[in-house]
Amino acid sequence: MGKGLIGRKVGMTQIFDDAGNRIPVTVVKVEGNVVVQKKSAKGKDGYSAIKVGFGDVKLLEKEGTEPKWRLSKPRVGVFLKAGIDKPRRFVREFRVSEGELDSYEVGQELGADTFNVGVWIDVTGTSKGRGFTGVMKRHNFAGAKASHGVHEFFRHGGSIGMSATPGRVFKGKKMAGQHGNARVTVQNLRIMQVLPDENAILIKGAIPGPNGGVVTLRSAVKKTVV
Structure with missing residues (x-):
């Protein structure tokens, strides 16, 4: 009140x-x-x-x-x-x-x-x-190393998958997408x-x-x- x-x-x-x-x-x-x-x-x-x-x-x-x-x-x-x-x-x-x-x-x-x-x-x-932004801008990810064999993967989010169990991507996984306007x-x-x-x-x-x-x-x- x-x-x-x-x-x-x-x-x-x-x-x-x-x-x-x-x-x-x-x-x-x-x-x-x-x-x-x-x-x-x-x-x-x-x-x-x-x-x-x-x-x-x-x-x-x-x-x-x-x-x-x-x-x-x-x-x-x-x-x-x-x-x-x-x-x-x-x-x-x-x-x-x-x-x-x-x-x-x-x-x-x-x-x-x-x-x-x-x-x-x-x-x-x-x-x-x-707009549509990547994981570094949207979720403050650190990104990959910029040396030692890293090739075109500097701003990616890394692996999102699982092993055979449960063998799927969990809901709510932090990924690239619509940022702001909320x-x-x-x-x-x-x-x-x-x-x-x-x-x-x-x-x-x-x-x-x-x-x-x-x-x-x-x-x-x-x-x-x-």
Whole structure:
């Protein structure tokens, strides 16, 4: 249980603490978060949570036709039903306690001040896609020796087979293949600064995805001190 926001990764920079130590941080813009729906454990859903929308949607305006959002009608209808005139492209759900549910209202805008400086969060995003890569890049294999008779085998993975028993390749064997472009969560990252005027959050360390990628910020699940 805890707080959550959707944001867009801007990039990395550095800040300095009072002792002059350099701290690498990632800047995340969280402007435009809005509460779309509240779910209560006492209702038909059976659990308490909030749904949050984020990301601008273009309005297609063509002469002689009715303006239409560049989004499917069912997704637009979710926002219209909630009384939100401008739909959002991304929707995420965050579990909250029943007591915390009362502090949210449908249509409420959430900003960077949702989180405080010093709290621990988990960040989820889609990692950079690197295409089809070999075992050295994908799994950090050492590779073969580059001398003493090794011939055109420098970056290979070595033997993958078995003896007569079991006589097959086990599932999950580390081999070459698709690398990246996967959902990744980095846990226990600390918020170093909150900039309410810019609706930005500075997070210590690196987070998944390219600059401009959409990420989800949640209260850390493995930290008891917040």
